[in-house]
Structures are given as C-alpha cells and as structure tokens.
Amino acid sequence: MIRVKNLDKYFGNFKALDNVNLNVPKGSIYGLVGPNGAGKTTLIKHLTGIYKQNNGDVEILGEKVYENINIKSKIGYIPDDLYFFPQYTIKNMASYYKRIYSDWNEERYQKLKKVFEIDENKKVNKLSKGMQKQVLFWLTLSIMPKVMILDEPIDGLDPLMRKKVWNLIVEDVAERETTVLISSHNLKELENICDHVGIMHKGKMLIESNLDELKSDVHKIQIAYKNDFPT
Numbered sequence: 001m002i003r004v005k006n007l008d009k010y011f012g013n014f015k016a017l018d019n020v021n022l023n024v025p026k027g028s029i030y031g032l033v034g035p036n037g038a039g040k041t042t043l044i045k046h047l048t049g050i051y052k053q054n055n056g057d058v059e060i061l062g063e064k065v066y067e068n069i070n071i072k073s074k075i076g077y078i079p080d081d082l083y084f085f086p087q088y089t090i091k092n093m094a095s096y097y098k099r100i101y102s103d104w105n106e107e108r109y110q111k112l113k114k115v116f117e118i119d120e121n122k123k124v125n126k127l128s129k130g131m132q133k134q135v136l137f138w139l140t141l142s143i144m145p146k147v148m149i150l151d152e153p154i155d156g157l158d159p160l161m162r163k164k165v166w167n168l169i170v171e172d173v174a175e176r177e178t179t180v181l182i183s184s185h186n187l188k189e190l191e192n193i194c195d196h197v198g199i200m201h202k203g204k205m206l207i208e209s210n211l212d213e214l215k216s217d218v219h220k221i222q223i224a225y226k227n228d229f230p231t
C-alpha cells in the first residue's frame with residue numbers, strides 16, 4: 001500500500017535519508033519509530049509528496065507520489081509542523097477539505113463533532129497545539145482517506161483524548177481497511193496500537209518488522225536502542 005525503495009535524500013551535502021526501504025501492508029497500522037533527528041519527518045514528507053527524492057521510488061496505491069494530485073487527495077495527513085491560515089475557523093477548514101477531498105463525508109464530520117467538542121467558529125491558529133491536533137484528527141477522519149499519515153500526532157493530547165483518537169483509528173482500519181502510518185520518538189506509545197514497526201536511526205531504516213516478532217527478538221531491539229536511542 002505504501003512502498004519506498006532505496007530512498008536517498010540530501011539537504012546540501014548532508015544525507016538525511018540513506019537507502020531507506022519501507023513496506024506498509026494494506027489495512028495495517030505501522031509505527032515509524034526513531035529518536036529526534038532520525039529522519040522520520042523527512043521520510044513522511046516524501047510519502048506526502050512534499051519532498052522530491054534524490055534517488056529511489058516512493059509509491060502509494062501503486063502510483064508514484066510526487067506531483068500526483070490523484071494520490072495526494074486520498075491521503076489524510078497530520079503534519080508535525082502545524083500551520084494554519086490565520087483567518088481560518090474550523091468551519092472554513094471543513095469547507096476547504098470538502099473542496100479538496102472527493103471522499104469528504106459530511107455525516108462523519110457532524111458525528112465526530114460530539115467526540116471533539118470544539119466550537120467550529122474558533123480560529124484554528126488561536127487553539128492550543130493539542131486542540132489543533134484534535135481538529136486535524138476530526139477533519140482527517142472525515143475525508144475517509146484510504147491512507148492516513150500521522151507525524152507525531154499525539155504530542156499535546158491528554159491520555160483520554162489519545163485513547164479516543166486511537167479507538168477511532170482502530171475502528172476505521174477494521175471497517176474500511178484504511179492503511180495508517182504513525183511516527184513517534186517513543187515505541188512504547190505505539191506498541192498498543194501498531195501491528196508493524198519500522199525503526200529509524202540516523203537516516204537509515206534499521207529494522208522493519210511485525211510487532212510481535214520485534215518484541216520476541218530482544219537482541220534486535222538492543223541494537224536499535226543503543227546509545228542515544230530512547231526506550
């Protein structure tokens with residue numbers, strides 16, 4: 001569903017991604033884990049067509065992503081570096097999403113209002129970071145995406161809201177076979193929700209594995225977690 005092959009990315013002379021491979025099966029919840037600076041956001045910006053790779057292939061639903069509007073309109077993306085147009089209220093954003101995403105589901109949007117309980121007339125850039133993330137979950141789940149890509153999505157969410165959004169994602173995957181990739185610098189945060197995990201370190205993909213196999217192979221975890229790797 002999401003496939004990256006031999007991906008290299010340079011920023012000037014600095015190699016931020018080094019021969020990265022990634023395979024996310026349809027209907028899975030994939031945790032992309034690694035310490036800060038590992039390259040997670042850079043990889044995600046290739047998956048969402050923001051960056052163009054120097055070498056390698058990036059495919060979603062069997063199609064190359066870069067400059068592919070058709071694919072981009074099927075991806076629900078929650079970025080780590082949130083930016084909102086200053087005048088936009090939640091309502092304005094919902095209208096914008098409705099225009100951009102053909103699978104926008106108004107009924108779902110209205111239904112999720114009860115989960116998030118945020119006043120639609122609020123300007124989004126005036127909300128706290130946690131509330132902004134909630135708005136993005138609300139909108140992203142309403143576009144009925146085939147693929148969801150979430151970059152550190154639970155930063156700033158309290159444990160109760162975290163549980164709520166995790167439940168919504170798990171339900172969505174079970175009902176519609178959505179494919180989800182979630183990044184985090186903390187494996188523990190993801191291990192209750194993910195079935196597959198990729199561990200990145202210094203621009204490389206160290207291990208890609210089924211979560212159960214990864215857990216049973218302590219040695220692999222020790223290699224991945226040595227030095228500056230948080231446990």
Ligand code: ADP
Nearest residue numbers: 011014016034035036037038039040041042043
């Ligand atoms: P992570 O998301 O895992 O914290 P990033 O993908 O943000 O890691 O960063 C990976 C590395 O690439 C870091 O060393 C970071 O400083 C560098 N980097 C990221 N974006 C840029 C950029 N636009 N220009 C130069 N270096 C960058």
